[in-house]
Amino acid sequence: MNSSFQLDSMDWKIVDALQHDARQSLSALGKRIGLSQPAISERIRKLEDAGVIEGYGARLNLQKLGYGLQAMIRLRSDHARLPQALKQCEAMPEVLEVLRITGEDCLLIRCVIPRPEALQTVVDALAAHGNLTTSLVLSTPIARPVARLDTAEPSARQ
Amino acid sequence: MNSSFQLDSMDWKIVDALQHDARQSLSALGKRIGLSQPAISERIRKLEDAGVIEGYGARLNLQKLGYGLQAMIRLRSDHARLPQALKQCEAMPEVLEVLRITGEDCLLIRCVIPRPEALQTVVDALAAHGNLTTSLVLSTPIARPVARLDTAEPSARQ
DNA sequence: GGTGAAAGGTCTTCAAG
DNA sequence: CTTGAAGACCTTTCACC
Numbered sequence: 001m002n003s004s005f006q007l008d009s010m011d012w013k014i015v016d017a018l019q020h021d022a023r024q025s026l027s028a029l030g031k032r033i034g035l036s037q038p039a040i041s042e043r044i045r046k047l048e049d050a051g052v053i054e055g056y057g058a059r060l061n062l063q064k065l066g067y068g069l070q071a072m073i074r075l076r077s078d079h080a081r082l083p084q085a086l087k088q089c090e091a092m093p094e095v096l097e098v099l100r101i102t103g104e105d106c107l108l109i110r111c112v113i114p115r116p117e118a119l120q121t122v123v124d125a126l127a128a129h130g131n132l133t134t135s136l137v138l139s140t141p142i143a144r145p146v147a148r149l150d151t152a153e154p155s156a157r158q
Numbered sequence: 159m160n161s162s163f164q165l166d167s168m169d170w171k172i173v174d175a176l177q178h179d180a181r182q183s184l185s186a187l188g189k190r191i192g193l194s195q196p197a198i199s200e201r202i203r204k205l206e207d208a209g210v211i212e213g214y215g216a217r218l219n220l221q222k223l224g225y226g227l228q229a230m231i232r233l234r235s236d237h238a239r240l241p242q243a244l245k246q247c248e249a250m251p252e253v254l255e256v257l258r259i260t261g262e263d264c265l266l267i268r269c270v271i272p273r274p275e276a277l278q279t280v281v282d283a284l285a286a287h288g289n290l291t292t293s294l295v296l297s298t299p300i301a302r303p304v305a306r307l308d309t310a311e312p313s314a315r316q
Numbered sequence: 317g318g319t320g321a322a323a324g325g326t327c328t329t330c331a332a333g
Numbered sequence: 334c335t336t337g338a339a340g341a342c343c344t345t346t347c348a349c350c
Contacts (some may be wrong), residue, residue, distance in 0.1 A: 004224040018216040022180050025343055036319060041344070047233075053271060054217040058176040064210045065173075066162040067304065072259060072266060086299050093307055098300035101230060101293035108230060108293070112304060117190050134258035135266070142256035146218060146225065146270060148249055183326060199328075221342060 077130025085129035235288025243287035
C-alpha cells in the first residue's frame, strides 16, 4: 500500500518526539506524551510496519565532518541523457540527493564539498550531461521536521 | 570552535552505522565494527560532545504521512525584503527547509503539500515577497547519507 | 484501547591488564 | 585499547482490566 496511513494525535506526538530524539527510551517517551510504555511500543511497531517510520538516523554537522561547502546544482538536459546523468551522480559520493523536478531543469542536485577546488571536479563531471546552474548554499535559515498541518482531526476529509 | 573534527576510520564506521540505524544497541554496533562496547560508548560521547553528531531522528515516509507532493520553490527577491520572506516561511509549516543561496535566486524553499490545492496557498503567500519559480518533485532518484570521501581521490571520474 | 509485574537484555561505570 | 562484572535502566511478554 502506497497510500497514506491514518495517524491520530497520539501517533503524531510519537512521530514528533522521535524526530526530535530517536534514541530516547520508550518509557521516557511514554511519560512525555502520557501513554504507558507497552502502548508506545505497540504504536511504534505499527508505524514501522506501515512504513510511516522508515528508520532512524543520526543528524550530522556537515561542517564538523569536513564539508564546509554545500551546493545546489540544477541540471538542464534532454530526456535521453537523464539516465547517464543519474549514473554520474551515483558515482560521486559528494552528491547526497538528486530530485527529478518539473520545469526547465530536470534535476536538482545537492552536494557537499570539502574544499572549493572540489566543486570544480563535480561541476566538470556533470557539465557533460547538460547545462548547469550552480548555487552555493550560504546558510540554512530554516530546517525543521515535518509536522501535522491540520490541527483538526484527520477524519475531516473532503 | 566551528572547524572540522578529526575523525579516524573507526569514527566514520560508527557514523555510517548510526546513519543507517540510530536505534541499534551499542553492543551490536561494537560487534559490527569490531570494537568493544565501552570503546564505542566513549567514541560516540566524544562525537556528540564535539557537535559532529547533533542528534538522532526518525526517517519518515512523507507519502504515508499524507504529503503526496513535494515542491521546490526558488524565490528571487531583493535583499531588503528577505527578512520578511523568511518570516513568511517560518509561519508556514509546509516549509521544511529554506536555503539561502548564491545566484539570481536568493532562497530555495522545500515544502510538502498534502493536496494540489494546498500548493496554491503556499505560492500565493510567497509571491508577495518576490518572483517565484516553482518545481514539483517528481521523484528522488538519489538520497543517501553523507560519507567520507576517499582520502586519496576526491571522487571517481568516468 | 489500557495497566502492572516478571524475565531477559542493554547501558554505564568501575576495576585491572 | 581490552575484558569482566555490578547495578541501574530498558524492553518484551504476559496476564488482566
